[in-house]
Amino acid sequence: MSLLEIKSLTQQFGGLTAVSEFSTRFEGRELMGLIGPNGAGKTTVFNIVSGFYKPTKGKILFKGKQIDGLKPHRVTAMGIARTFQNIRLWHDMTLLDNILISQHYNLGYNLFDLFTRNRRYMENEKRMTSIAMELLEQLNLVQFKDEKPRNLPYGIQRKIEIARALSVKPDLLLLDEPAAGLNSSDVQDLIQLIRWIHNEFDIAIWMIEHQMAVVMSLCSWIQVIDFGKTIAEGTPDEIQNNPDVIKAYLGDDNI
Ligand SMILES: Nc1ncnc2c1ncn2[C@@H]1O[C@H](COP(=O)(O)OP(=O)(O)OP(=O)(O)O)[C@@H](O)[C@H]1O
Numbered sequence: 001m002s003l004l005e006i007k008s009l010t011q012q013f014g015g016l017t018a019v020s021e022f023s024t025r026f027e028g029r030e031l032m033g034l035i036g037p038n039g040a041g042k043t044t045v046f047n048i049v050s051g052f053y054k055p056t057k058g059k060i061l062f063k064g065k066q067i068d069g070l071k072p073h074r075v076t077a078m079g080i081a082r083t084f085q086n087i088r089l090w091h092d093m094t095l096l097d098n099i100l101i102s103q104h105y106n107l108g109y110n111l112f113d114l115f116t117r118n119r120r121y122m123e124n125e126k127r128m129t130s131i132a133m134e135l136l137e138q139l140n141l142v143q144f145k146d147e148k149p150r151n152l153p154y155g156i157q158r159k160i161e162i163a164r165a166l167s168v169k170p171d172l173l174l175l176d177e178p179a180a181g182l183n184s185s186d187v188q189d190l191i192q193l194i195r196w197i198h199n200e201f202d203i204a205i206w207m208i209e210h211q212m213a214v215v216m217s218l219c220s221w222i223q224v225i226d227f228g229k230t231i232a233e234g235t236p237d238e239i240q241n242n243p244d245v246i247k248a249y250l251g252d253d254n255i
Pocket residue numbers: 013016018036037038039040041042043044045085
């Protein structure tokens with residue numbers, strides 16, 4: 001059984017077809033890339049997979065179960081976590097609380113648990129704090145645990161967002177433009193971090209990224225979309241030399 005199977009996904013917004021008949025498959029723990037020019041439909045694909053949009057058409061199977069149309073927290077609970085193009089953190093909470101809160105949400109406490117702080121609640125709290133602290137140690141973030149994200153450099157904020165996504169122990173991690181806004185030394189750190197996460201956590205990673213150096217050095221398979229349609233897929237070498245891809249990025253005049 002494939003980890004993720006997407007069949008003929010289509011998303012329309014009024015008269016605009018943002019994604020058209022998009023299909024892909026993760027057999028296991030691959031690290032794959034989704035690239036394409038601005039407005040090609042990449043984030044829309046991630047928004048559908050993570051439950052933010054219900055597709056107009058198509059089917060998504062995750063570990064054999066249909067997930068298209070499920071609410072985001074249900075998708076997360078099934079094992080898909082994501083980061084966003086524009087970092088989304090709670091800037092008035094500490095780094096540690098940012099990580100704990102996403103686990104809370106995932107646990108689905110009821111009001112009774114919260115008010116009574118019963119044994120179930122206390123045990124979960126302990127377990128979640130230990131998971132969060134272990135992650136912070138693994139990602140070299142412990143020194144910032146009591147800081148608020150707004151006071152930290154952008155590169156660290158990116159890392160916090162990734163740590164938060166990992167804290168729910170996903171089988172598939174979606175990274176939406178993780179290198180956006182990073183300087184070149186942070187980009188090198190990010191490449192190493194993603195490679196390390198892929199090996200250490202043994203998870204599948206699907207990445208949208210405009211910085212070709214990042215995609216080409218990390219991904220074993222890359223899919224390219226333009227105007228919502230897949231125009232190419234293959235290994236980094238195949239993609240770099242594909243005339244349709246070059247045309248989509250540079251236009252006819254530059255070839
Ligand atoms: N909620 C929405 N309502 C209407 N149109 C939308 C919505 N979300 C995306 N679109 C449109 O769908 C198209 C694809 O957008 P999307 O954000 O998926 O592209 P992208 O490939 O991620 O682009 P970028 O690389 O610039 O982030 C665009 O024309 C965008 O304006």
